[in-house]
Amino acid sequence: MNTKTELVVIGAGPGGIQAAVTAAKFGVDVTLIDSSFVPGGQYYKQLPKEFLKDNKNHLHKKAEFLFTELKRSSVHVFMNSVAWGIFHNPKSGLWQVKLQCNNCSSQIEAPIIIIATGAYDRSIAFPGWNLPGVMTAGAAQTMIKNQGILPGKRALLSGSGPLQLAAAANLVDAGAEVIAVLECGSRLLRKGISHIPAVWGQWGRMHEGLGYAGTLVKAKVPYKLGWSVIKAMGNEKVEEVVIAKVDEIGKPIKGSIQTHDVDALIVGYGLTPSTEFFRLLNCEMKFSPSEGIYIPDRNEYFETSLPGIFAVGDCAGIGGAELAMVEAKITAKRIAWKLGHVSNDQSFKIESSEIRALKKEQRFAKMLGQVFTIPQGLFKLAEEDTIICRCEQVTLSEVNKAISYGAQSVTDIKTITRSGMGNCQGRTCGTILAQILAAELGKPVETSQFLNIRPPVHPLLIEQIEENAQPEVTG
Amino acid sequence: MRITNSSSKHSIRKRGRSVDILINQHKVTAFEGELVSTVLHAEGIRTFDRKHKTGNSSGIYCGMGICYECLVTIDGVPNIRACQTPVENMMVIETSDGNKS
Numbered sequence: 174m175n176t177k178t179e180l181v182v183i184g185a186g187p188g189g190i191q192a193a194v195t196a197a198k199f200g201v202d203v204t205l206i207d208s209s210f211v212p213g214g215q216y217y218k219q220l221p222k223e224f225l226k227d228n229k230n231h232l233h234k235k236a237e238f239l240f241t242e243l244k245r246s247s248v249h250v251f252m253n254s255v256a257w258g259i260f261h262n263p264k265s266g267l268w269q270v271k272l273q274c275n276n277c278s279s280q281i282e283a284p285i286i287i288i289a290t291g292a293y294d295r296s297i298a299f300p301g302w303n304l305p306g307v308m309t310a311g312a313a314q315t316m317i318k319n320q321g322i323l324p325g326k327r328a329l330l331s332g333s334g335p336l337q338l339a340a341a342a343n344l345v346d347a348g349a350e351v352i353a354v355l356e357c358g359s360r361l362l363r364k365g366i367s368h369i370p371a372v373w374g375q376w377g378r379m380h381e382g383l384g385y386a387g388t389l390v391k392a393k394v395p396y397k398l399g400w401s402v403i404k405a406m407g408n409e410k411v412e413e414v415v416i417a418k419v420d421e422i423g424k425p426i427k428g429s430i431q432t433h434d435v436d437a438l439i440v441g442y443g444l445t446p447s448t449e450f451f452r453l454l455n456c457e458m459k460f461s462p463s464e465g466i467y468i469p470d471r472n473e474y475f476e477t478s479l480p481g482i483f484a485v486g487d488c489a490g491i492g493g494a495e496l497a498m499v500e501a502k503i504t505a506k507r508i509a510w511k512l513g514h515v516s517n518d519q520s521f522k523i524e525s526s527e528i529r530a531l532k533k534e535q536r537f538a539k540m541l542g543q544v545f546t547i548p549q550g551l552f553k554l555a556e557e558d559t560i561i562c563r564c565e566q567v568t569l570s571e572v573n574k575a576i577s578y579g580a581q582s583v584t585d586i587k588t589i590t591r592s593g594m595g596n597c598q599g600r601t602c603g604t605i606l607a608q609i610l611a612a613e614l615g616k617p618v619e620t621s622q623f624l625n626i627r628p629p630v631h632p633l634l635i636e637q638i639e640e641n642a643q644p645e646v647t648g
Numbered sequence: 649m650r651i652t653n654s655s656s657k658h659s660i661r662k663r664g665r666s667v668d669i670l671i672n673q674h675k676v677t678a679f680e681g682e683l684v685s686t687v688l689h690a691e692g693i694r695t696f697d698r699k700h701k702t703g704n705s706s707g708i709y710c711g712m713g714i715c716y717e718c719l720v721t722i723d724g725v726p727n728i729r730a731c732q733t734p735v736e737n738m739m740v741i742e743t744s745d746g747n748k749s
Contacts, residue, residue, distance in 0.1 A: 208713065210734070215712060221681030221734065223664025293714045303717075305694035305707030312711025312731075320686040321663070323649045347651045409705045410694040563709075563717060566701040596716035596727075601709075632716070632727075 176278045178204045178249070179512055181270050182287045183256045183450070186214020188486030188497030189289035190239050192505045197246045199509030204249045204281055206256050206272065208631075212243060214291055215311060216494045218319050239498075257629035259286060259450055259482075268481055273633055285481045285508050289497070290447040292487035295464070297442050297547065298605050299554035301405030303563050306412075310340040310441030317343045324349070325437025329414055331355040331402035332441035334545040335382060338396075340439055342385035345392045352433050354389065355416060357423065357442070358545055359399030375537055402438060403430075403554050411438050423550025442547055445604055447488045452626040454479055460619035461490055463542025465604055467623045473523070474507040475500050483508065491542065496534035503527055552608040561609070562602040564595020572606065576613045582622040583607050596632050599624040650690055667737040672746035678735045685711070685718050685730035688743070696720050696730055698744040705744075721746075 182193045185207035193205040205212075211219045217236035219225070243250070254274030262269045267282040294309035301307065306325065310332060313324045317340075328344050329352045330337045341354045389396060397418075403425050404415040418429035443464070451458065451469040457478035458467035468490045469477045476483050483504050486497030503523050509515050555561060557570040567590045575589035583599075583606045586592055592606060593599030599606075607621035614620070664680025671691060678687045685708050688696060695705035697719045706717040711731050718730040721742040730741075 208732070221664070223679070223681030223734075224662065293710060293712060303704065303706065303709075305696070305705055308708050309710050312708055315711045315731075316686055316689070316708075317651065320682060321651045322682075322686040322690050323651055324689070326649070410707075560702075560704070563706065563715065566699045566704065596719075597714060600714050 175280050175282065177267070178202050178281055178283045180204070180285045180287065180508060181206065181268070181281055181283045182289060183207075183259075183270065184214065184289035184291055184486075184488070185209070185212040185250070185252070186289060186291045186486065186497065187217055187236075187239065187494035188291075188501045189214070189287070190243050191498040192287050192289060192485055192501035193248045194239070194242045194246045195502050195505035196508055197248045199506065200514040201505075201509050201512055203247070204251065204283070205243075206251050206254050206270070206281075208253065208255045210253055212240065212250065212252065215293075215315075218315065220319060224321075255631050255633075256450075257631050257633055259454060260628075271628070273629075273631075285483065285511070287483045287485060287501075287504060287508070288450050288488055289484070289486050289501070290450065290488040292444040292446045292491055293600065294441055295443045295445040295604060296440070296601050297551055297554065298559055298561050298569075298602075299403055299405065299551075300556050300559045301407070301411065302440070303560045304405050304407055304409075304411045306407070306410040306436060307405050307438045307440060310337050310439055313340045313437070313439045314343065317347050323347055324439065325435065326350060327352065327435050328437040328439055329353055329355070329402070329416070329433055329435050330439040330441070331357070331400075331414075331416070332439075332443075333357050333547055334441065334443050334541065335385075336444075337439065337441040338382065338385045338389070340441065341394060342388040344439075345388050345394060349437075351389075351392065351394045352435065353395045353397055353400075353416070355397050355400040355402060356545075357399070357401040357419060357547060357551055359419070359421060359548075375533075378537070400429075401425075401551055401554075402440070405438050411435060414438050419548060419550060421548065423548025423552075425550070425554075442551075443545060444487065444491050445600070446490060447600075448623075449598070449600075449626050449630040451477065451484065451489075452623060453628060453630060454482060456482065458623070463539075463546070464491055465547075465608070465618055467619075473503075475504045476507075490538075492534060492538035496531070496538055499527060499530045499534055503531070549608075549612070552605070552612060555609075561605055562590070562592035562595065562599075564597050564601075565591040565593075567592040567602075569609070572609055573613065576610060580610065581614075582620075583610060583624050584622065586610060587624055593624045598626060598630065667735055667739075669735055669737070669739045669741060671741045672743060680735070682735050683731055684720060684722065684728075684733045684735055684739075684741055687735055688720070688730060688741070693743060695745055696743050720744075 179202040213219045258271040260269045294311045406413045417425035457470040485500040555569045610621045611618040709715045709717040713732045722728045
């Protein structure tokens with residue numbers, strides 16, 4: 174079944190919801206789509222609705238406000254709905270979003286699409302990273318905060334950035350023994366000093382960060398700067414981790430190596446934007462050093478190189494929920510004007526308060542990106558038999574063989590080895606392949622390019638595709 | 649392990665209604681709102697799936713439906729992401745090692 178609307182927003186996280194409710198306020202007919210059961214995305218994740226009773230006050234005030242606004246708005250919300258492709262319909266001139274869901278149409282057409290697909294944990298490959306019990310900081314957070322289930326009794330965290338502090342504090346609070354939190358950046362303070370203006374005014378965030386730090390100090394959890402996990406071991410699941418101090422380029426320092434017994438290893442090396450739709454649509458992309466990947470090029474209204482395709486929030490570069498919401502407001506207003514819902518030319522302009530908010534959040538995101546970087550040496554932890562592509566079980570030696578055959582881009586490696594061709598479609602190994610190739614060829618990582626993507630962007634049941642394939646009858 | 653430490657801010661005071669499910673032919677009690685992935689984890693199961701090519705074990709990794717490492721068979725349908733599937737009463741869940749246990 175085909176339906177038409179004015180605006181489709183893909184992703185019901187902070188950015189997507191804000192964009193949808195703002196556009197709806199201006200009178201735009203909006204459809205909001207998300208694959209989860211409840212709106213909120215990863216950052217404003219709500220408890221399952223079956224838990225909600227008697228578990229109030231678990232949310233940020235801002236999230237509560239946003240959800241109330243969404244409820245009161247005219248936005249059509251489709252949850253548990255996977256958007257698996259965006260195509261251009263040359264007949265109608267509209268964008269076509271393909272969906273897999275139970276109670277909505279299988280495609281929606283609209284002149285304008287906002288992509289707000291967020292981000293997911295960035296991985297690095299080390300021996301044993303594919304053992305069960307090794308999980309991302311995001312997975313651990315969901316397990317604790319959303320499900321009330323403990324990831325492990327004895328955990329170690331390794332990675333980069335403030336998210337793992339949050340995960341560590343939550344683990345302690347939930348009753349786990351946390352052996353250490355390893356931060357691979359060694360020069361945080363030196364790098365951080367020049368960014369004091371970026372932190373100034375971020376009181377909410379500083380308060381939150383200090384709260385986590387306080388929990389860790391109280392539990393006497395060591396926070397080790399310039400350390401990283403280098404290996405995980407165990408029979409069918411993680412039982413031991415090997416950690417080491419790393420030098421400035423990220424090479425493990427001999428003599429510093431320690432082994433710890435654990436039943437959970439939580440890894441979080443920053444975030445990777447979900448750029449699948451931009452790659453599918455062939456939007457113009459640019460390389461972003463802080464995430465180590467290509468992100469879509471956008472104008473001041475966050476429109477990509479394709480007219481009508483907008484991008485807000487982390488999917489277009491990691492900036493956090495606050496930045497996503499500021500971007501969303503500006504985008505939504507622009508779209509309302511484009512669609513003719515705002516007649517007065519003055520009212521669609523970006524206000525100076527919005528520019529200030531935007532600058533403030535951009536400064537903070539830039540600071541995080543520059544302070545918490547992954548030193549190159551950590552991309553070389555994998556050994557010959559380490560799995561790089563988990564879905565297709567491709568090892569480092571197979572990837573290296575492909576490079577020796579003359580692979581010049583990650584897509585070449587994919588063609589030769591199947592790495593990135595499995596169920597996750599390169600979401601996990603894509604950035605790792607780029608780093609391996611660049612290091613092997615002695616070139617900057619941007620020369621590795623990015624994995625091409627084909628629809629569906631998530632695996633589907635074949636019946637779903639058949640249902641969608643409506644043969645065109647032309648007379 | 650479900651978090652029961654009541655002083656924890658993450659202790660969930662009330663879960664959904666209790667449901668009976670079968671995990672690898674064993675009857676287990678879970679609660680509505682819980683995910684297949686976290687129920688299996690709470691039951692001590694770490695290996696959800698085995699890779700065809702190598703036989704390597706895989707389980708919860710990303711926890712948000714991205715990585716496809718937590719695939720299980722639910723009510724006879726294979727390759728379902730455990731982390732994206734809430735439990736339901738009478739649900740039959742099988743892991744790759746299910747028929748061996």
